[in-house]
Amino acid sequence: MKLLASLFLPTYPDPPGLKVVSNGVAVARHLGSALDAVIVNVDIPDVSNALSSFLLDLPAKIREVNAASRSRGKELLELIAAEAQRCNVPLTSQALKAQPALMGDVAAKEGRYFDLCMVGWTAKNQATQATAEEVVFSSGRPTLILPGDEDVIPLDHVVVAWDGSRVAARAVADAKPFLERASTISIVTVTDEKVLPREDTGDRLAHGLVARGFSATAESIHAGDNEIGAALQDHAIRINGGLLVMGGWGHSRLRDFVLGGATEGILSDLRLPVLMSH
Known part of the structure; x- marks a missing residue:
């Protein structure tokens, strides 16, 4: 069965780094999957009144922002189409739109139709980080978070962060397509962060694999x-890991994320591709 992967690219206020495009295509090629490129453009409604129109020309500013977002989206679609053709990756594409606060929510709901979601991550880019959070916790699908400034292939050494929890088990199951293509799998357990279910929990998983x-x-x-x-990232990089697999811990209260320590650390400072499941 061919996998279906999606790559989400928000265009407001800033698009992700351009490496996300080539990285997303490269991962799809690595997995032998089809790829759907999903542009998420902003759609700011016109809420101006006569006074704001007179003093600020707010309607014109809103039209300008919306148009700039659509223009960036068009450029990204052109780039990914060229890259997919070069790499012989089956590609479909679509452009969605959402109000600024709902861009991640729109992406997460669309992600439910795919086997794997991919999102870019760029330092100091709130749009990419917010989209990554929402897709991880609301799509119900494994989410691969890709650095936006450097190449991510090869992914033949997979590092699994393991603590015996439900979300970690879910992540290992979701990582199967990557594990099947890996030449090396390293299980890493942090022993001084929480009480573990058993002393040999990492060895137990390794033996099962x-x-x-x-x-x-x-x-x-x-x-x-x-x-x-x-x-976790330091260790993965030190042993030349290409992909970190981990469970994502967190929940949402009135749309304000409360994240676990490892999850927050990854989403605030991503340094290698991370497959996260919730």
């Missing part, structure tokens, strides 16, 4: 004074 025909080993690390998200 080996029994299924994968090449997997387990090791434990200490976060020490580091934030757990930073510790």
Whole structure:
């Protein structure tokens, strides 16, 4: 069965880094999947009155912002179409629109129709970070968060962050297409962050993966004074991991995210591709 992957590209207030386009296509090629490019343009409604129109020319400013968003979206679609053709990746595309506060919500709802969601992440770009959060926690699909400023292929060394929790188990199951294509799988457990269900929890997962025909080993690390998200990424980079797999912990109260420590650390400072499941 061919996988269907989606790549979400918000265009307001700033688009993601251009590397997200080539990275998304490269991942689809790696998985042998079809790709749907989803542009999310802003649609700011005209809420002006006669006074604001006279003093600020607000309707014209709104039209200008909406038009700029659509223009960026068109450019991104052209770039991804050219890249998909070059890499022989089946591509469909669509352009959605949403009010500024609902761009991530629109992306998450569309993501439910795919096997894998991909979102870009760019430092100091609130649009990409907010979209990533919403898709991770509201789409119901595994979400691959891609750096927007550097290449992400190869993904042949997969690092799994494991603590024996439900969300970690969900992430391992969702990572199967990546695990099947990996030459090396490293299970890493942080031992000084929380009480673990058993002392050998990482070894237990590694043994199960080996029994299924994968090449997997387990090791434990200490976060020490580091934030757990930073510790996991530091370790993955140190052992030349190409992809970090982890569960996403968090929930939403009146649309204000309350994130777990590891999740918050990843979403605030992404340094390698992370597949996150909730």
